[in-house]
Amino acid sequence: MPDLDTQQRIDELVECFYAGLLRDEQLAPIFIDVAQVDLQVHLPHIKRYWAKLLLGSSDYQRHTMNIHRQLNAKKLLTTDDFSRWLQLFLDSVDQSWAGPKAERAKRVAASIAGNMQVALKAG
Numbered sequence: 001m002p003d004l005d006t007q008q009r010i011d012e013l014v015e016c017f018y019a020g021l022l023r024d025e026q027l028a029p030i031f032i033d034v035a036q037v038d039l040q041v042h043l044p045h046i047k048r049y050w051a052k053l054l055l056g057s058s059d060y061q062r063h064t065m066n067i068h069r070q071l072n073a074k075k076l077l078t079t080d081d082f083s084r085w086l087q088l089f090l091d092s093v094d095q096s097w098a099g100p101k102a103e104r105a106k107r108v109a110a111s112i113a114g115n116m117q118v119a120l121k122a123g
Helices: 007-021 028-034 039-055 065-074 079-096 100-120
Strands: none
Touching: 007 039, 007 079, 028 065, 039 100, 065 100, 079 100
């Protein structure tokens, strides 16, 4: 399996992950109904975010914590929500990618989930 070592592969991962997430009974309502995520806007940001984390790209300069705080104010995000998000991400990576960047993506995702839980004091 290829590694997540190009923008194209990162784009494919993000698309694969969100396709699964938006079918997930637990998380889809949070993204669709509560956050009302516009994928045409959201996915390019997320693709740039992961390119920054995995490839060192400098295209992503946003700070996302306030966005997640606003979401958490609308619907309390739980430890189970973060665990489910992480599991879907790990499964998406493991399904099609392998190598140092893929392993890094999984470690970073675990860190993101943990940091968000702490910052938002997830229930």
